Structure formats: structure tokens, C-alpha cells
Amino acid sequence: MNDNNLDILKKNGLSITEGRKKILELFLDNDGALAHADIERYTDAAFDRVTVYRTLQTFVDKGIIHQIPTTDNSILYALCKHKCEAGQHHDEHVHFICNHCGKTICLDDVTVPSVKLPKGFKPTQAAMVVTGICSDCK
Amino acid sequence: MNDNNLDILKKNGLSITEGRKKILELFLDNDGALAHADIERYTDAAFDRVTVYRTLQTFVDKGIIHQIPTTDNSILYALCKHKCEAGQHHDEHVHFICNHCGKTICLDDVTVPSVKLPKGFKPTQAAMVVTGICSDCK
DNA sequence: AAGATATTTGCAATAATGTTGCAAGTTTTA
């Protein structure tokens, strides 16, 4: 029995609702990243599209999940495994997109290396996405 | 007088059309990245939305421009300054998004550092996006 | 340079994606 998701919701001061429990569960059970469309599919559209959008937004605001940059224009979301505070994410790990299975994986143990920027540029955040073949598809 | 854009189109075996000339010119005159919406705005909607989509796609296919990953779901495009071949991009430079002016800048001289991936992962490409304050806004 | 061929464009229709206001429903608080 797994009450992780209840804990997470409570800890963030969120009301416990069916939608939030279910969507959070999806993230916990799935170590890849999920797009809005994935969530609709996995929940069999049990929740309104709008609810899914709002739930994802709430989770991002609370620092429960983070967004992953992609070149196609889909927003991907993944759990923040390390301590993220509301409004300030610390998801400075590398993301890997597998060209074979299409999964997006958070490489939590690979931190984004810092780079030397030209004069005058002040960085606040860095994201890195690597594509290739993942360990399952190799 | 600048025939750069004609050269580029010819070199890639593309027909010379008003739309392609104009859109390519926009990229050449603008060192930041452009979104589809920017192009519509700058061209005063002289070209059909569909034409713009298709032109951008053609340029990506030919390796003239490349897409930049973002977390909001807008696709950004920028010139490939280094030799890109059709279908295989070599845009392994860092992209910088300024939180102040909103511009996205290709830092052509900053290459994406390679990272050590976990066992079994084989990289083919890497992208890096840094956000912060650019040299114009500092 | 003109006609034949190939390519590109714009329109219309359609699909997919994202947003907002508001009333009804649910969760939390006291």
C-alpha cells in the first residue's frame, strides 16, 4: 500500500481530490516523462481536459513536477525527485529522449554541467536534453 | 547588396520564391531565434500561415535552420551557422533565453559539453538551453 | 523566349491544443 501521493499532496497544502491522486500516481508509477496527451490516455479521459491542464499547472507551481524542453512543441512533465520548492525548481539534471521507444527519461544522477558564457551573460538556469538510444532499447 | 539568401536557397536545390526569400532574409537580419508567430508579424501576414509552416519545415529539412527546445510550448527556429547537412543537424551550441527581453540567442561559440551517461545510454545529439540575463539587458 | 513540366502557394476545411468564466460539486475547516 502506497500513500506516497497523499503525503505529497498534503505536504504541499493541496486538497485531496480524485484527479490529483490519480495523476500524481501516474507520475510515481512511470519514470518517464508524460505529456498532457499521455495523461488523458492513461486516465481514459476520466477527467476533463481542463482539469488535467489545471492539475499539471498546480503541480508545476508547487514544485511537484517540472517541465522538460523539447524541440517538437509538446510540453513534457516529470516528477521532481529532488527537493524543489514552490516557484523555484532545482531540476538541473539531464533529460534523455530515446529515439527508439520515444520515452523521455530524467537522468537524476547526471547534473547539467556549467558552461562558460560570453561576457555579459548571467545564467540563472540551465537545461540539457540528450537524444539517442536508451538502456532499454540498446 | 546581399544575395546571401539566393545563394543559400540555390545551394539547397530550392526554388526561389518570394516567401522563401523573405523568410530567409528575416533569419539573416536577426540573430535571435524566431517563432512562427514572429515571422507572421514581421511579414505582415503577406504569406499564408500554411506557407510559413511549410517553408519553415522545408528549411529544417534542408538544414538551413534548426529548432530550439523550449519549456513553454513554442517552437523556435534559428539559422544553422555552421555546416548542417540535410537531415543531420550539427547545432551543438548552447542557446540562451533572456528573461528580460525574451530573446533567444544562439551562442555559436559555446559548444554543448558532453556528459557521462549511465551505462547503456548511447547519445546521438545534445541540446542545452540556458536562461538568465543577456549581455544587452545586463 | 515560350511552352511543358514540376513545384509552390493559398484557400477551405478540419484537427489538435490551450484558456476563461461560471455554476455545481467536493473537500476542508471550525
Added chain:
DNA sequence: TAAAACTTGCAACATTATTGCAAATATCTT
């Protein structure tokens, strides 16, 4: 358990993206 606070779903709307096809434009051939 009732009141207050918050969340949901619906409807409407806005934006963004895709496809087929006929008309227009560009390129090729002679």
C-alpha cells in the same frame, strides 16, 4: 455537520497546426 474554501466540468472561445486540391509560379527544355 454546516459554512467556507476550493476544485471540477461544461460551454464557449482562441490559438496553433495539418491536409487536399486547384490555381499560380518557378524551372527546365528546346
